[in-house]
């Protein structure tokens with residue numbers, strides 16, 4: 001007999017049933033069918049013959065031995081038995097139990113090590129403080145916008161990346177990454193849900209969506225809401241940084257529209273094609289406004305849609321023409337000095353809190369051309385008044401003022417000057433324009 005039985009019952013009728021169940025001939029074939037044995041003993045309702053027998057007898061297959069200790073492997077039913085001797089992949093019950101215990105111990109040790117490393121990480125994070133008066137201008141704007149997007153959680157406990165959705169129309173993760181890389185926003189493992197951080201081999205990985213962030217501690221130990229309030233008084237000086245942030249934001253605003261339009265016409269763009277369009281848009285935004293580029297997107301996506309219906313074309317091939325068409329379209333606009341139409345902001349595409357903050361600080365919106373934003377930023381940061389610029393302005397201003405006083409139009413000249421500056425003109429060009437008007 002290839003099955004060794006270890007009876008757990010003394011009832012002769014049960015023993016007989018068990019022996020008949022497991023009985024095999026010399027070829028390992030079972031002598032009786034399970035269905036023939038089913039009626040022999042009365043069993044409680046819902047109890048199968050197999051489970052009835054398993055409760056009263058342990059069965060070991062002589063054809064399978066434990067690879068570790070060479071004991072026989074316990075089997076639970078007929079189908080687990082082997083007809084010929086063969087090496088077992090399974091361990092015997094005892095060895096399996098030992099192995100499970102070792103694995104559990106290792107798992108516990110890993111969990112404890114994770115806990116230790118995260119605590120140490122959190123302690124190091126908290127020890128690093130930030131001098132908020134020295135952070136970059138663009139980070140000030142990002143923090144003000146973030147505060148509005150997650151209020152009151154930026155200053156009051158933690159927030160997740162999902163909470164920041166209102167920050168910008170797209171690429172919220174990239175904006176957050178800027179703040180993290182600058183050390184202004186920290187992740188706080190102590191506040192994250194269990195399972196957020198986990199081992200992947202010997203590295204600690206995290207579920208990005210569950211990571212809880214908070215503002216880095218202030219070097220002067222002020223509360224987070226005081227830190228944010230102090231940022232409101234910032235005097236901006238970094239023209240390049242601010243313009244670059246405006247470009248990043250505006251690219252997101254254009255790309256959000258592009259993706260919505262592509263979805264509407266079932267155009268699927270690859271990651272590479274999207275990157276290509278992003279670069280084109282970023283460079284076009286130095287000249288045009290977001291709303292003008294929306295109109296370019298609108299036209300190109302529709303052209304591609306009609307192309308898709310043509311012979312020899314399919315959706316995929318038509319979509320692939322979009323990056324090139326956008327580029328050629330913009331080149332033509334520039335070459336022929338075509339005036340681009342401006343689209344109005346779609347209701348379902350809010351500007352995001354970063355758009356609002358940029359609007360308040362610079363007085364810009366989706367209709368402001370990049371060209372004008374650039375002058376506004378230069379004006380705001382006072383870089384238009386560097387010594388050389390000031391020297392260059394001396395002569396035209398003297399002439400303008402002399403004429404204005406001679407013609408007794410001083411106040412209207414000043415009002416006109418203020419108006420031009422507000423509209424985004426640089427000081428030099430405003431002086432020139434008023435000067436010309438006075439001369440004529």
Ligand SMILES: [Zn+2]
Pocket residue numbers: 066067068069070071091092093094095096
């Ligand atoms: Zn074993």
